[in-house]
Amino acid sequence: MVHQITLGKLKSADRPYSILYDCMKHLKEVNMEYFEHLKFAWSIAFASFIHGIFPGLFSNYVTNKITGSPPRYRVDNIQE
Numbered sequence: 001m002v003h004q005i006t007l008g009k010l011k012s013a014d015r016p017y018s019i020l021y022d023c024m025k026h027l028k029e030v031n032m033e034y035f036e037h038l039k040f041a042w043s044i045a046f047a048s049f050i051h052g053i054f055p056g057l058f059s060n061y062v063t064n065k066i067t068g069s070p071p072r073y074r075v076d077n078i079q080e
């Protein structure tokens with residue numbers, strides 16, 4: 001059973017908004033498994049946080065991750 005959260009608007013004509021559905025859809029779009037995506041996202045978040053405090057550190061890390069290092073992680077490499 002999927003628990004759905006209704007936020008007062010419908011995402012489609014017959015289905016209330018579902019966070020779980022959107023999460024699974026995003027993972028499918030980026031072709032990643034949950035923990036693989038978690039590691040990828042947290043590594044970017046951590047590097048961005050450190051870079052904000054010490055601008056000289058991780059200056060290219062996030063850019064390289066997002067633009068394709070390795071190419072399968074490219075943000076524009078979305079599969080429909």
